[in-house]
Amino acid sequence: MKQEVPTLCVPDDEKSCFGCCPPIRPPGYEHVQYKNFIRRILRENTACFDRKATDIVPITGFSCWAMGYLDRDYKLVGCLLHPAQNNGVDLRFRVAYGDKCRRESCLQATIFSALSLPEKRFWLHLADGLDSFSYSSKSINPLFHLIMWGTNILQAVYSSESPAVFTRESFRDVYPVFSSRILPRAAAYLINRIVGTDKVHLLKSEAFKKEFEDFFHELSVSLKKQLLPQQQGLFVHLLDMDHDFLDFLRLAIPVSRITLQHAISIKENVDERVEAFASNFQ
Ligand code: SF4
Known part of the structure; x- marks a missing residue:
């Protein structure tokens, strides 16, 4: 079976993902x-x-x-x-x-499909040597976690590193931020605004990882105090706003309902605080 264009589901002739078959299984089962x-x-x-x-x-x-x-x-x-x-x-x-x-x-497959062919190949090297069982495992295959940081960050790292090739181990050593315990979808909005396309080097710093984690927790806790008592309005995922920001609201605070006006004012506040935090790094 020749695989010309890699998908996350069938990346090459050595392995495939069957992690979600059948769709109903106990949590944690692999x-x-x-x-x-x-x-x-x-x-x-x-x-x-x-x-x-x-x-x-x-x-x-x-x-x-x-x-x-x-x-x-x-x-x-x-x-x-x-x-x-x-x-x-x-x-x-x-x-x-x-x-x-x-x-x-899965969401990972959707995010992955938006990458260019060279970008896909770059990231798939992190799964080199895995068989279909390991590749389908969320605890073994690092791509399940990594891809959730979103297309922009994946593309920024590729642009800064290509044509280098990483193994799972070398990538983990060079990029400690991606081993953070923070849920990637909850923090993708913040990290994208801080790193953009020209500060990828920050993701290689242990010191930055620590400061970012502290910033993420402080911001989440302060917004939680402000937002949780007054959950009303639309379900967050229905708002017409940046999806990464909505994931931040939904997963980091977490808030399930909010009015559009309220969400806009929270976003302005978050953007200001992110900018102030980012100004500490060059
Ligand atoms: S669960 Fe559905 S998709 Fe998976 S192997 Fe069975 S029929 Fe196919």
Whole structure:
């Protein structure tokens, strides 16, 4: 199976992501925890799979009978009913999961798809050497976490580093900020405004990491005191404003409802404080 344009789901011929199949599983579950058992199931599923059958066989348990190997070398794992495996015909109706399978995609895949081909290749090096089980694991594959910092930061780091190639280890050593415990979606708005395209070097500094974490926590706590008692208005994600800023409101404070006027005034306040913080760094 030749992979010309890498996607986050199938980055190359060595691995694929099957982390969200089937879509309903217990929190924290990862296939890699049951690797040997699942490998056996995948071989059985692949061997028993009948491409011509049309009967409906609902999924039971946390594994799906349509999940199997997509290549002869048993490296790529994925959906045997997917249109890509069946000359464009979607056979996923056979598991009776309704639209769940068709809808299933992750935010990481959406963010990744907005990158250029060289940018994709640059970031995918961090997954070199992983097999499909490790690649599908949120605790092993660093891309799940990293990509959530958003397209702008991923592009800024690529522009500043290309044509360098990082391994998982060297990237973690050079860029400590990305190992922060702060939720990337909660802080992406702030880090984008501080770093922009010309201060990528800040992301390499342990001192900056510490100061940024303190700034993030102080800002979140002070806004929380101001905002939490008066949650009214629209759901935050429905406001017509910068999506990164809305994620900051939703995840860092966290606030679920706010009026547009209130959100605009909070944004002005946040922007001022970010500018003052950023002026400490060159
Ligand atoms: S039918 Fe395909 S997409 Fe749906 S859960 Fe099974 S393997 Fe995944």
